[in-house]
Amino acid sequence: MSYPWPGGARAAVCVTLDFDGESPHLWRTRADPPDSLGELEQRRYGPRRGIRNLLSMLDNLGLRATVFTPGWIADRYPEQVAEIAGRGHELALHGWCHEPPSALPRDDLRRTLERAATTLADLGGQRPQGYRSPSWDMTAEVFPVLHELGVGYDSSLMGEDRPYVVDDLVELPVDWATDDAPYYRYTSGDPRPPATAPVVRAGWAAEIAAAKRCGSLCMITVHPWLSGRPARVTALEELLAPVVADAQLCTPAAAELAAWHREHGEGPRVTLDELGRP
Ligand SMILES: [Zn+2]
Numbered sequence: 253m254s255y256p257w258p259g260g261a262r263a264a265v266c267v268t269l270d271f272d273g274e275s276p277h278l279w280r281t282r283a284d285p286p287d288s289l290g291e292l293e294q295r296r297y298g299p300r301r302g303i304r305n306l307l308s309m310l311d312n313l314g315l316r317a318t319v320f321t322p323g324w325i326a327d328r329y330p331e332q333v334a335e336i337a338g339r340g341h342e343l344a345l346h347g348w349c350h351e352p353p354s355a356l357p358r359d360d361l362r363r364t365l366e367r368a369a370t371t372l373a374d375l376g377g378q379r380p381q382g383y384r385s386p387s388w389d390m391t392a393e394v395f396p397v398l399h400e401l402g403v404g405y406d407s408s409l410m411g412e413d414r415p416y417v418v419d420d421l422v423e424l425p426v427d428w429a430t431d432d433a434p435y436y437r438y439t440s441g442d443p444r445p446p447a448t449a450p451v452v453r454a455g456w457a458a459e460i461a462a463a464k465r466c467g468s469l470c471m472i473t474v475h476p477w478l479s480g481r482p483a484r485v486t487a488l489e490e491l492l493a494p495v496v497a498d499a500q501l502c503t504p505a506a507a508e509l510a511a512w513h514r515e516h517g518e519g520p521r522v523t524l525d526e527l528g529r530p
Pocket residue numbers: 270272346350385386387
């Protein structure tokens with residue numbers, strides 16, 4: 253069954269940035285922060301340089317992206333986050349300090365997300381409408397919290413390849429194959445070097461071509477500390493320029509796509525009970 257994409261397109265490509273910076277590292281090492289500065293600085297490349305490289309590339313293409321931003325990052329790097337919103341991109345929730353929801357009691361989850369929503373709204377002028385769970389780690393507890401916060405969509409699950417509905421929340425599905433982390437994330441001692449930018453570009457071009465054939469959504473997820481490096485930004489621009497020029501592909505920001513799905517979408521509706529049932 254074909255999905256009724258905006259503008260009569262055959263498929264959709266959604267470009268999302270997970271602007272994590274050093275927050276996942278700080279969360280993971282919070283009990284015993286290491287003396288080593290290597291990974292901290294590797295990750296700080298994102299807020300210091302990578303985000304600006306990606307924003308310039310998106311400006312060149314005239315493409316609007318969704319930037320999932322932990323509240324801590326917005327607090328620590330307000331200029332960069334204000335600039336993201338100032339250039340017309342969507343800001344959306346991604347925890348406070350990249351805490352996976354399975355690590356938090358429900359009240360803490362609600363409190364941290366409310367604080368992050370307020371921080372993003374202060375900088376971006378708008379309350380975030382969407383959520384992506386840190387590390388795509390989801391629990392059933394997250395859905396009622398998102399409802400309480402007035403969030404309309406989530407983008408963390410992989411149960412479809414086009415928008416669907418989980419517990420009355422629009423789900424914009426993700427895919428590890430079009431996340432940059434498995435290809436580019438590298439720390440000293442890993443057995444394999446990071447993938448090269450041309451290899452990732454070719455693989456993702458195949459993903460987009462297949463989405464166009466099947467009428468599905470290609471959800472691209474990039475991290476400024478990884479994909480913000482020059483050769484990788486260049487490869488991404490080369491990948492996305494023909495997408496933007498292709499009238500058979502639409503490139504909505506996540507909130508636009510979620511609103512579209514509420515109005516026009518078709519597809520599965522999953523309840524929380526069904527989600528957790530073996
Ligand atoms: Zn993240």
